[in-house]
Amino acid sequence: MTALALPWDAAFAMAEPAPDSDEGLMERFQRGERAAFDALFRRHAAALTSYLTRITGSAAAAEDAVQLTFLSVVRSRDQFRSGSKVKPWLYAIASNAARDRHRRTRREQPTADDPVDAGLDAVHGDAGLRRRLLDALQKLPEAQREAVVLHRLEGWSFAEIAEAVGANETAVKVRAFRGTQVLRELLKDVWEFES
């Protein structure tokens, strides 16, 4: 017998996340599907490492923080709310981990051998320029650094950043604007910002 398709079925079906979307994978992981976590890890680990390298200014610190991030995902999987987006949650965890790690350990002064972009392939520009930019980013207050990195370098919208950092959109815009102004001043001889 064919099931009767009711008009609201479509609406409910749309509310269900696609199984391969981040949210779908998270739901499957919450139900105990280990493969779903592996898929989430493979999808986000590299980008998170890149983000954390920019936030912490050190590849070693970024590796620690990315490990803490995924450990937190495993431990707090039941706290993830159905209907929320995974990516801002993941980056919020990463930012918290980086902030805490930074507070607990003295900032590691990167040496010439510190592979700041370890694993980031096809990087443009020379290593000296990248080092200068990372150093300049470290001079920004944490909140401004997060806003600048997520907006300018990761390409997030202000609304997405606001969701991830738990602030309102206007505050995030102000942070990004002020951070960009400081960066522009610090790097005026090497990096031409778009206005």
Add this chain to the structure above:
Amino acid sequence: MSAPHPFGSSPPSLPPDLEARLSASLAAELEAPKKPWWRDAVLFVLSSVALFTCGCFVFNSQLPPSTVSSGVWMQSLSLLVVALIAGVAALAPWPQHTSRPWILGGLVAGSVLVTQVLSMEFGAFTFHLGCFGWELVCSAIPAALAILAARQHAPRLSRAMVLGWAAGTTSLAVMQLKCPHRDPGHLLLFHVTPLVLVVAATMLARRRVSTVSYAP
């Protein structure tokens, strides 16, 4: 104008050695038995209720019958207030309430101070250092459990503050049962000051202890 992008624009990839190291540590975590994140919060609330109930049994006989805290109704009401404050504090780190710990903290702190002011009887200042020490001793277990509960979430001073207030409030309520003095100077110096110290100690300890999860 398009700016040169010194950080690179192509999708990053994870170094194979890092992936292997992360996979090993995550595999161990995935195999470990799952602990409910709210367990420590519930323990904290239960410890507060248990401490106050024990205080009622131990100190009840020591109070003169005329004292405001000696009546059964007043003690039942106090127990309810203690449970409510501990429950509210335990809710502060709840995922749905991440942006409201300051509001919750204000409510808890306000209610404590209002009860103190209402119970004041103006008169001569009573110096009794024992109240100070007892209150700190009574706060030890709830404060320790409060820190354990706070470890389950990303470190936030506001959360630690709310939990510290709740832990201190329980011992404050117990001391209300033990101490017959109600003059403002005594209450502020020997009852409210230890409460503030417990809050500060909880916030400081939270910064020191490790974090179980950095989830917001």
